[in-house]
Amino acid sequence: MSIKTVALKEKLGHIDSLVIPIVVDESATYKEVVSKMAAQDRGSVIVTRKGAVVGIWTERDLLFKCVLEKVKASTPIGELMTPKPIILREDDTLGKAIEVMHEKGVRNLPLVDAKGKPKAIVTVGRVIRYLADHFPAEVVNLPPVLNQVTSDPEGA
Amino acid sequence: MRCPDCGSENLAGAEDCVSCSAPIASYAAQATGKDQKRILEGTIRDLKPHDAIALYPSRTVTEAVELMRTHKIGCVVVAEKGGSLAGIFTERDLLRKVAGRLDPSKTRLAAVMRADIEPLHEGDTVAFAFHNMAVHDYRHIPVEFDDGSLAVITSRDLLRYLCK
Incomplete structure (x- = not known):
């Protein structure tokens, strides 16, 4: 069986290694959001209004729209976010997530539960890690340093 | 198994x-057969690395950001005058080290780049890229070509290759 026939048909709701997202209200400030993301080493936040997903703000938005523009620290993230992001549901497949990533050129997709509450963020990195689980020997069993040569014979 | x-x-x-x-x-x-072969025998060249946008370590973050915007990319390679790799600077470094902390027009790349990243070689197998991205969580990896030129592969390049 190939990756296409197995992993890509997996329902996103069944993949428990997805990242629990940082969720902020649209009134959260730029400064607050940046420091949360930096502290948790995350590339995106899901933005909500009364609990419903209304946008996403990513490190790409920081790079392209904010960092040289001298955005005020107190600016609400709702003014900077990308509104109406593509949202995935738990019964969507991993294959669909990958397709959307390729077609739309995005790397972070919010996943919501049946009530519309943010549950996870599907990132390219996590998808790769999930696929790596299907190739454990090839991917994990590599030396820490590439092409390394041992200087001493084993046991010497 | x-x-x-x-x-x-x-x-x-x-x-x-x-x-x-x-x-x-x-x-x-x-996954077996064809997929394993593609990972173990495919090379970094097959991932179609992008030509790197390279800057000297003495250039500023503002210059790097302007180039990243122009080329619509998430990282620049930092290279010494002789062309050897000094490090990479990515949008994650921008978030973690620059945003809200430093003035990008006054911060040199040398101060905020990642210098500890090992480049891959164009002839290395796809497994090495897969390993670095899955285990070490890298999203951009610099690639050295035989002729000394530098390129970059991204996690999206790998995903595209794996799902082809």
Whole structure:
């Protein structure tokens, strides 16, 4: 069986290694959001209004729209976010997530539960890690340093 | 099949590992054949690396950001005058080290780049890129070509290759 026939048909709701997202209200400030993301080493936040997903703000938005523009620290993230992001549901497949990533050129997709509450963020990195689980020997069993040569014979 | 937890060999179709009792049925659908070959025999060249946008370590973050915007990319390579790799600077470094802390027009790349990243070589197998991205969580890896030129592969390049 190939990756296409197995992993890509997996329902996103069944993949428990997805990242629990940082969720902020649209009134959260730029400064607050940046420091949360930096502290948790995350590339995106899901933005909500009364609990419903209304946008996403990513490190790409920081790079392209904010960092040289001298955005005020107190600016609400709702003014900077990308509104109406593509949202995935738990019964969507991993294959669909990958397709959307390729077609739309995005790397972070919010996943919501049946009530519309943010549950996870599907990132390219996590998808790769999930696929790596299907190739454990090839991917994990590599030396820490590439092409390394041992200087001493084993046991010497 | 081999148990991913303890490494013991199990009969095909076993639900739990004979040694450590870990549930292994879900791993039974291991990718095999063609996919494994593509990972073990495909090379970094097959991932179609992008020409790197390179800057000297003495250039500023503002210059790097302007180039990243122009080329619509998430990282620049930092190279010494002789062309050797000094590090990379990515949008994650921008978030973690620059935003809200430093003035990008006064911050040199040398101060905020990642210098500890090992480049891959154009002839290395795809498995190395897969390993670095899955285990070390890198999203951009610099690539050295035989002729000394530098390029970059991204996690999206790998995903595209794996799902082709």
